[in-house]
Amino acid sequence: MTDVTDLCALEISEVGPLLRERSVSPVELTDSYLERIARFDPQLNSYIRVMADEARVAAREAETEIGRGAWRGPLHGIPLGIKDLFDVAGVPNTMGSKILRDNIPTRDATVVERLKTAGAVILGKQNLHEFAFGITSENPHYGVVRNPWDLDRVPGGSSGGTAAAVAAGLCAAGMGSDTGASVRAPASFCGTVGLKPTYGRVSRAGALPLAWSLDHPGPLARSVADCALMLQAIAGADQRDPATSLLDVPDFSANLDQGVRGLRLGIPREYFFDIVEPEVKRLIDLAVATLERLGAEIEEVSLPHVEHAQVAGNIIMSSEAAAWHDTWLRERPGDYGADVLQRIRGGLLVRATEYLHSQQMRALIQQDFASAFARVQAVLSPTVPLVAPPIGRTQEPGGPLNVVPRSIANRTTVPCNLTGMPAISVPCGFSEPEGMPVGLQIMGPAFAEPMILRVAAAYEAATEWRTRRPPIGAQAASGIAAAPGNST
Amino acid sequence: MCGAQASCQAFLAAWSNDGMEEVRRIVGVDLTDGEAEALATYYANLARSVAAFPADNLKRTEPPLRSIPGPAL
Numbered sequence: 001m002t003d004v005t006d007l008c009a010l011e012i013s014e015v016g017p018l019l020r021e022r023s024v025s026p027v028e029l030t031d032s033y034l035e036r037i038a039r040f041d042p043q044l045n046s047y048i049r050v051m052a053d054e055a056r057v058a059a060r061e062a063e064t065e066i067g068r069g070a071w072r073g074p075l076h077g078i079p080l081g082i083k084d085l086f087d088v089a090g091v092p093n094t095m096g097s098k099i100l101r102d103n104i105p106t107r108d109a110t111v112v113e114r115l116k117t118a119g120a121v122i123l124g125k126q127n128l129h130e131f132a133f134g135i136t137s138e139n140p141h142y143g144v145v146r147n148p149w150d151l152d153r154v155p156g157g158s159s160g161g162t163a164a165a166v167a168a169g170l171c172a173a174g175m176g177s178d179t180g181a182s183v184r185a186p187a188s189f190c191g192t193v194g195l196k197p198t199y200g201r202v203s204r205a206g207a208l209p210l211a212w213s214l215d216h217p218g219p220l221a222r223s224v225a226d227c228a229l230m231l232q233a234i235a236g237a238d239q240r241d242p243a244t245s246l247l248d249v250p251d252f253s254a255n256l257d258q259g260v261r262g263l264r265l266g267i268p269r270e271y272f273f274d275i276v277e278p279e280v281k282r283l284i285d286l287a288v289a290t291l292e293r294l295g296a297e298i299e300e301v302s303l304p305h306v307e308h309a310q311v312a313g314n315i316i317m318s319s320e321a322a323a324w325h326d327t328w329l330r331e332r333p334g335d336y337g338a339d340v341l342q343r344i345r346g347g348l349l350v351r352a353t354e355y356l357h358s359q360q361m362r363a364l365i366q367q368d369f370a371s372a373f374a375r376v377q378a379v380l381s382p383t384v385p386l387v388a389p390p391i392g393r394t395q396e397p398g399g400p401l402n403v404v405p406r407s408i409a410n411r412t413t414v415p416c417n418l419t420g421m422p423a424i425s426v427p428c429g430f431s432e433p434e435g436m437p438v439g440l441q442i443m444g445p446a447f448a449e450p451m452i453l454r455v456a457a458a459y460e461a462a463t464e465w466r467t468r469r470p471p472i473g474a475q476a477a478s479g480i481a482a483a484p485g486n487s488t
Numbered sequence: 489m490c491g492a493q494a495s496c497q498a499f500l501a502a503w504s505n506d507g508m509e510e511v512r513r514i515v516g517v518d519l520t521d522g523e524a525e526a527l528a529t530y531y532a533n534l535a536r537s538v539a540a541f542p543a544d545n546l547k548r549t550e551p552p553l554r555s556i557p558g559p560a561l
Contacts, residue, residue: 237559244559305545311537330516342526348514349531354538359551361541366552 007032008169009469012078012226015172019066019077026066026077030059030121033079037123037170040472043151045143046165048084048094050124055079058121065119074229076119081171083162084125085132086217087206088112095208096128096158098141098335099328109206110241111175111217111234118233123171127161130340132177132210133321134158135185135409136394140337144391147190148470149436153388156186156409158210159220163190166220168472173221173230179210180313180417181384181410183218184425188439189388191427191470193456194220195227196413197235198245198447199420205240211320214313214417223466224426224457228252231449247447255450256457261295263455266376271306272412276385277400280438283429284382287440290462291380291455301372301379305364306415312358312365313414319355322347339395339406362418369419373445378455381412383425383439412441422449426456427465437465507532 007015007029018024034052041047062077082088085095087105094100108116116122127145129137137145137160145160147153148168155164159176163186166174176183178196187194196218204215219230231252238244267288273281292298321344322329329348333341372379389398389405397404416423425439440459444452460466507528512519515527 239559242559246559305542308537308541311534311541315534315538333517342523342530345515345527346530346534349511349527350534354535356551356553357538357541357546359553360546360549363549363552364545 008036011223012074012172012221012229013223016074016076016078020071022066026059026062026121027056029077030055030079030123033123033171040168041165041170043472044146044148044164044168044170046127046145046161046168046170047081047124048096048127048142048161049091051088051091051122055121055123058116062119062121072117072119073233075115075233077121078119078172079121079123080115081123081126081162081165081174082112083128083159083174083176085128085177085208086112086175088122088125091125093125093208094142095132096130096139096142099332100208101141105206107206110203110238112206114234115175120233126159126165126174128159129157129182130337131321131325131344132158132179132182133340133343135181135406136391137161137186138391138394146391147388148472149191150388150434152390153436154189154391154394156181156189156384156388158182158186160186162220163187163192163194166190166192166222167470169469173219173226175230175234176218176220177207178216178218178413178417179214180317181413183216183220184413184423184439184441185384185409187220187425188383189437191437191465191468192220192222193224193227193424193426193460194218194439195231195424195449195453196416196422197231197449198422200243200245201422201447201449202231202234203238203241203244205238209320209324211317213320214317216417224424224453224460225253225256227424228256228453245447250450252449252453255454258454258458259294260291260455260458263296263378264376265291265296265298265455266301266372266379267298268306268379268381269300269302270304271309272381275401275403275408275411276382277387277431279400279431280382280385280387283431283438284380284440287428287459288380291459294458294462296455299376301376303365303368303372305361305368308361309365309415309418310411312361313410313418315350315354315358316362316418318343318347319350320347322350365415366419369415369421369443369445377444377451378448379443381441381443383413383441384409385411387431387434387436387438416443421446422452424452424456426460428459428463429465430468
């Protein structure tokens with residue numbers, strides 16, 4: 001019998017071959033994750049619903065199939081978590097809300113369907129910021145999600161449960177969604193890799209919307225290679241989502257070992273470094289220096305309209321959200337958490353001309369990036385300007401910059417939701433003295449996921465950040481059970 | 489000041505006089521004074537930020553709003 005704690009520490013690209021050659025069983029692997037969830041999730045609160053019975057059934061099916069030589073691919077038998085805004089047939093899809101507590105879909109979201117087709121085992125539905133509209137995952141209905149690196153801090157949001165679970169080894173990888181920051185910010189705060197693909201690369205069908213024109217489903221994982229495997233399974237045209245692209249889906253793992261020698265990487269002259277905590281700036285500077293040492297040429301790029309991205313993004317997001325929530329806002333305002341209600345109501349006040357001016361600004365920012373990408377293959381920035389703030393203190397000024405964390409957390413990520421460009425967050429170190437993870441954001445032109453994955457993989461391979469595990473995970477990896485409330 | 493900015497300034501002037509009532513009218517539910525004031529402030533800041541968009545550049549830019557034909561599979 002393989003040591004269960006070691007099994008859960010393995011990345012998909014490591015355990016996948018063991019499953020294929022039958023030295024590890026999908027049932028054994030799934031049971032290991034379920035055991036860890038039972039032991040550690042009471043502290044993290046990363047799952048809204050654990051689907052233990054369904055997971056064991058799927059794991060047994062995977063075991064049978066692999067046993068008879070019908071291996072489906074690198075995700076076959078891999079236990080995954082799903083943000084609780086994607087439909088899983090027969091299982092409540094709450095979107096972290098009281099209003100949708102009893103919403104039971106009859107069909108899987110396209111991404112869930114594709115992950116199941118790839119042979120993945122769904123462990124459960126993961127906690128999030130209510131209605132995916134916020135960056136803290138301090139959920140008033142299903143409880144606060146905690147950051148595995150420091151249980152007194154937020155994990156980021158809105159895919160906070162997914163990021164916390166991936167980081168703590170409570171799933172091998174997970175599906176999140178990103179409307180302004182919601183894959184990348186929690187990835188940065190929790191020290192995981194998070195990928196927002198190009199708009200249209202991955203179907204939104206069966207994902208409850210926050211803002212139709214900004215929503216991007218995307219994976220979170222413990223390595224760049226695992227993100228590539230997840231993207232491979234979910235990417236591609238879908239009749240259920242008219243915005244999906246007909247472009248061929250490339251092999252996202254093909255270029256991961258190509259390095260960055262000779263690539264030109266851009267550093268934005270404006271905006272992205274204007275408001276950044278000193279420790280974040282220090283670690284990003286070191287990451288850029290590492291890429292330069294690996295052979296990349298670094299040059300400044302100009303993005304003159306990007307200073308308006310956060311306003312344009314927030315206007316589009318709140319307007320589209322208000323349209324979707326319209327009847328509930330009037331009939332069930334008492335069923336919302338205060339912060340989300342305020343934000344969505346703000347969308348009711350936006351005038352049509354302001355929405356359209358924001359859309360025009362979106363086009364101008366797209367043009368800025370298009371000009372930059374004529375000179376460089378990718379653009380680098382901090383994923384988030386700050387490290388994970390303390391729970392309960394995200395709406396008041398604090399931290400080294402004395403800013404309201406919620407007001408700046410999507411500042412450096414939302415430009416890519418406006419432009420639809422792909423962006424990935426890869427861990428680039430730990431702040432001192434807190435020891436909190438920081439993410440490097442790598443942005444690329446539309447449908448250039450292979451390029452940003454390549455840059456991220458080169459950086460990841462040159463550093464040791466991916467080998468670090470949060471205290472809650474380290475205790476498990478050494479076989480020591482964490483005492484409740486004593487795992488930081 | 490361009491037309492869009494002038495229009496916005498006039499709108500904001502009217503809004504600042506009567507913002508909380510306007511918020512109540514649009515939101516359409518009972519709001520406490522605190523809620524209405526917070527929303528009025530939030531919106532006024534947003535509207536000021538939009539007014540700061542470079543109007544000349546907007547004038548020459550079409551918003552990316554088009555029908556999407558969808559995947560023909």
